Amino acid sequence: MSGHSKWSTIKRKKGAEDAKRGKIFSKLNKEIMVAARLGGADPTGNPRLRAAIAAARAQNMPKDNIDRAIKKGTGSAEGSNYEEIIYEGYGPSGVALLVESLTDNKNRTVSDVRHLMSKYGGSMGEAGCVAWMFDKKGVIVFDKAEVGEDELLEAALEAGAEDLKVEESELEVLTDVASFEPVKTALEDQGFKPILAEIQMHPKTTVRLEEEKPAQQVLKLMEMLEDHDDVQHVYANFDIPDSLLESLG
Numbered sequence: 001m002s003g004h005s006k007w008s009t010i011k012r013k014k015g016a017e018d019a020k021r022g023k024i025f026s027k028l029n030k031e032i033m034v035a036a037r038l039g040g041a042d043p044t045g046n047p048r049l050r051a052a053i054a055a056a057r058a059q060n061m062p063k064d065n066i067d068r069a070i071k072k073g074t075g076s077a078e079g080s081n082y083e084e085i086i087y088e089g090y091g092p093s094g095v096a097l098l099v100e101s102l103t104d105n106k107n108r109t110v111s112d113v114r115h116l117m118s119k120y121g122g123s124m125g126e127a128g129c130v131a132w133m134f135d136k137k138g139v140i141v142f143d144k145a146e147v148g149e150d151e152l153l154e155a156a157l158e159a160g161a162e163d164l165k166v167e168e169s170e171l172e173v174l175t176d177v178a179s180f181e182p183v184k185t186a187l188e189d190q191g192f193k194p195i196l197a198e199i200q201m202h203p204k205t206t207v208r209l210e211e212e213k214p215a216q217q218v219l220k221l222m223e224m225l226e227d228h229d230d231v232q233h234v235y236a237n238f239d240i241p242d243s244l245l246e247s248l249g
Contacts, residue, residue, distance in 0.1 A: 002159055007222055008141075008196050027070045027232055028056045030082055030102045036073030050181070051199060080104045087113050088130045090235065092121040093215040095207050096130035097234040109230040116228065120221035129239065133237055134201040137162075138180025140173040140187065141196040145173055152192060159186035168242040170195070174202065185208060203237030215240050 007248055030051045033136065039046035041051055044071040049070070056066050074140045099118070103109040114124045144151060144167070152171055153164045165172040175183045177199060184197050209215040218238050227233045 006233070007219075008198065010202075023227075024059055024228065025056075025061055025065065026229065027102075028052065028059060028061055029065065030058060031232060032066060032069035033073035033080075034082055034084065034102055037068045037075075038047055041070050041074045047181075052149070056169070056196070066112060079131075084223055085109065086105040086127075086131070087124065087128060087138065089117050089125040090123055090130070091221050091238070093207055093209060093234050093238075094236045095122075095209075095218050096133050096203070097122065097221075097225075098134060099231055100201075100202050100233040100235075101228075101230045103230040105230075108226075112228060112230070113225065116224050117221065120224055121217045133204055134235060135204060136177055137200060137202040138175035138177060139196070139198060139200045139202060140175070140180075140184055140194045142171045142173070142192060143195055144169050144171050147192060152187075153191050155187055155192065156183065159183045201233075201235040203235070206237050206239040208239045208241075210241060210244065212244065212248065214243055 032049065035046060035049035035052045039048055041049075043050040052064055059179075061125075082102040082104055083106060085101050085103060087097075087110065088096045089099070091097050099113055101109050101113070110206065116122075117124050124234060140156075149164075149166060149171060152173070156164055156173045159173045159182065161173050162179075163174045163181050166176065173183065173187070180199060184194065187194070209218060214236075218236065218240075222234055225231055
């Protein structure tokens, strides 16, 4: 499985560490605030807010926290004014990187992101240098051992999905952004249980990493970028074989 899907699966398997719970909530809080500011407080007519609330609930974020973040975003409660900035660059072995941030200090954030890329074998690029390598897609991932490929393909296409990608251990349903929630709901209603479902910047092509050192470097860079307080998501176009991932632990 490529890029961000692979990285998301790695994070899910590792599990959310209790020590980082506050950091997870902080990032979710920022996303809810910005989504509410840009599209209004009603999730029915605000797909971004609806997705942010779903992500927060998946992490067991208290309802009061969610409501408070929405109020801050719409201005009915005091809150910071975050700016959305996307940074682009390259990781080890030419892996393309997109870094989505929400920051109240863009000078600090760009300096930190540039430093992390340089420190862990990458480099910052100009705006637009890798964005063309990605499409925004809904991605719904299933465990290959628990779901029949033919049954899932039929159900997904019937529900309006674009494609089904077969990976080593997982099945990946792709949708356009507008169809993501209806397809996810339709599949869940038929008993298919996803292990991951989110909107991603999905790579059009991938860089396959089959040696231990570059794979380790890319994973470390992804980890350090995502751990930064101002970074919301990191997308990449690497592809690491499951066997190598297992050997890396």
